[in-house]
Amino acid sequence: AMVDAAAQSDLLYFSLITLAILPDAGREALLALCERVKAGGGRIAFDGNYRPRLWSDAATARAWRDRAIALCDIGLPTLADEVEMGEADDAADAAARWGAGEGREIVVKLGAEGCLVGGAPVPPPARVDVVDSSGAGDAFNGGYLHARLAGAEPAEAALAGHRLAGWNIGRRGAIPARDADAPYGQKVPA
Secondary structure (H helix, E strand, O other): OHHHHHOOOOEEEEEHHHHHHOOHHHHHHHHHHHHHHHHOOOEEEEEOOOOHHHOOOHHHHHHHHHHHHHHOOEEOOEHHHHHHOOOOOOHHHHHHHOOEOOOEEEEEEOHHHOEEEOOEEEOOOOOOOOOOOOOHHHHHHHHHHHHHHOOOOHHHHHHHHHHHHHHHHOOOOOOOOOOOOOOOOOOOOO
């Protein structure tokens, strides 16, 4: 029942960490779910966050990542992860490897430098003193995807992602307690 409900999603999001913690049968089931979501008109968002300790080797991680990329509509790679996997030299290379220009929306995350969206750099709107970088990529993804679902264009969605990630890294913990400065709950410009 839960898988059937998930198959009706407007957007299904998962990451390479999700694939890493599943057995092969679970990985296959997740990719089959992606196919069902797409067949129903939904979209797939995939974050290629690579954690070497979760994989037997980089080649296995790359094989599963590539299968997920083939199904995604929105790709959210991090340049540092792509470099660590031996798959990219720069952001443009990573975007091309992920299928930018082939009908996929690719946002290459560049840490403090911002991101590359549609081939154009989108720097963070403000410099933030890092208190704890835990959860920064997830916060960016959440802000970006929320804004896209609300109708924002990719560059504006990237700024929403930067705002949430900036708020997140300025506090302790991967999921800081909400405070008055939290950038969520605000209307996203369309």
